[in-house]
Amino acid sequence: MITQTVFSRPLKAAFAVLIGVAFIGYLSPLIWLVLSSFKNRVDIFATPPSFIFHPTLSNYVVAFGQKGFGTNLRNSVIVAVASSAIALLIGIPAAYRLSRHRSRFQGAFLLALLAARLLPAMVLSVPLFVLASDVGLSGTYVAVVAAHLTFSIPFTVWMMRGFFLAVPASLDEAARLDGCSEISAFFRIVLPLTRGGVAATAIFLLINSWNEFLFALILTGRSTATLPVAIPNLLTPIGTFWGQIAAVATVTVIPVCVFAFVVQKYMVAGLTGGAMAGE
Numbered sequence: 001m002i003t004q005t006v007f008s009r010p011l012k013a014a015f016a017v018l019i020g021v022a023f024i025g026y027l028s029p030l031i032w033l034v035l036s037s038f039k040n041r042v043d044i045f046a047t048p049p050s051f052i053f054h055p056t057l058s059n060y061v062v063a064f065g066q067k068g069f070g071t072n073l074r075n076s077v078i079v080a081v082a083s084s085a086i087a088l089l090i091g092i093p094a095a096y097r098l099s100r101h102r103s104r105f106q107g108a109f110l111l112a113l114l115a116a117r118l119l120p121a122m123v124l125s126v127p128l129f130v131l132a133s134d135v136g137l138s139g140t141y142v143a144v145v146a147a148h149l150t151f152s153i154p155f156t157v158w159m160m161r162g163f164f165l166a167v168p169a170s171l172d173e174a175a176r177l178d179g180c181s182e183i184s185a186f187f188r189i190v191l192p193l194t195r196g197g198v199a200a201t202a203i204f205l206l207i208n209s210w211n212e213f214l215f216a217l218i219l220t221g222r223s224t225a226t227l228p229v230a231i232p233n234l235l236t237p238i239g240t241f242w243g244q245i246a247a248v249a250t251v252t253v254i255p256v257c258v259f260a261f262v263v264q265k266y267m268v269a270g271l272t273g274g275a276m277a278g279e
Contacts, residue, residue: 030253037246044242059247063234069248071223072230076210076252078141079226083148084205090149091156092198096186098157099164100172110158117154121214124150129218139221147215152205159204163197164190203263207256227252 036044038055046053064070098106124147132143167190175185191198213228220229231248234241 030257033246033253034250036243037250039243039246041243044246059241059243060251062241063244063247064251067234067244069227069230069251072225072227073251075141075220075224076226076228079144079148079216080206080209082141083145083152083209084202086145087149087152087156087205088198088202091153091201092160092191093186094153095157095160096164096190099161100169110161113154113157117151117158119150121151125214125218128215132219138219139224141224143219144216144224144226147219148209148212152209155208156201156205159201160194160197163194167193199263203260207260210252210256 035051037059038057039050039053040056040058043050043053064073098110128143128147128150129138132138132140132146137143137146171189171193172182172185175189176182180188211228212226216226216229220226227248231245231252234245234248
């Protein structure tokens with residue numbers, strides 16, 4: 001037992017060092033991105049790379065104050081929040097209905113939803129652009145939000161159905177015996193028990209919509225472009241503004257990372273609880 005303990009300590013230490021090195025390697029691109037956003041052009045291209053420099057906020061001031069990336073940040077917030085909220089409003093009741101009422105067409109319907117979720121965005125982008133142009137919605141928030149719903153609603157249904165299946169149907173029946181309607185039982189009994197699943201689903205929806213590029217590129221206009229679409233505008237014929245690109249990319253990435261870190265317990269619950277719920 002003593003020998004085992006003696007040998008286990010170095011192994012644990014080595015394992016901790018390996019994890020630390022892997023963690024630093026994983027975060028190094030993000031760290032370099034953030035550092036570059038506070039450098040001037042000379043420090044960005046310094047050889048060897050400079051880790052000690054005089055930080056500047058000029059990249060943020062120029063990008064968000066002079067070049068209008070603050071508008072793109074607002075557009076990203078509007079599109080992500082709107083598409084996520086609509087997907088939850090539609091997908092949660094649909095998932096509950098599919099978890100409580102069975103039919104012989106349910107399997108085919110769920111398979112169709114999954115196929116819609118797995119369909120490449122490129123396949124849908126051109127038809128959606130043509131449709132948006134025909135009805136006069138090209139370049140509007142409505143067009144890109146509707147496009148995001150093509151992948152967010154199927155995701156919501158599949159995710160929340162797993163959580164609803166984990167709640168015994170006997171609770172619904174007991175609530176109805178006490179005088180609750182089906183809708184009242186859903187809001188008063190079932191939904192509070194799955195609030196962790198709702199939070200996890202909302203997190204994934206926000207992240208997916210926030211980072212989405214292709215639909216936003218094709219369906220937004222100059223005044224409605226999101227941050228991922230606007231960043232390439234800093235690659236110009238007269239030069240590439242790497243410091244400003246780093247500043248905008250930092251503002252794009254950091255909020256999602258912080259948000260995911262704060263609510264990570266719900267993300268873990270969404271990956272385990274909903275996925276492992278049985279029929």
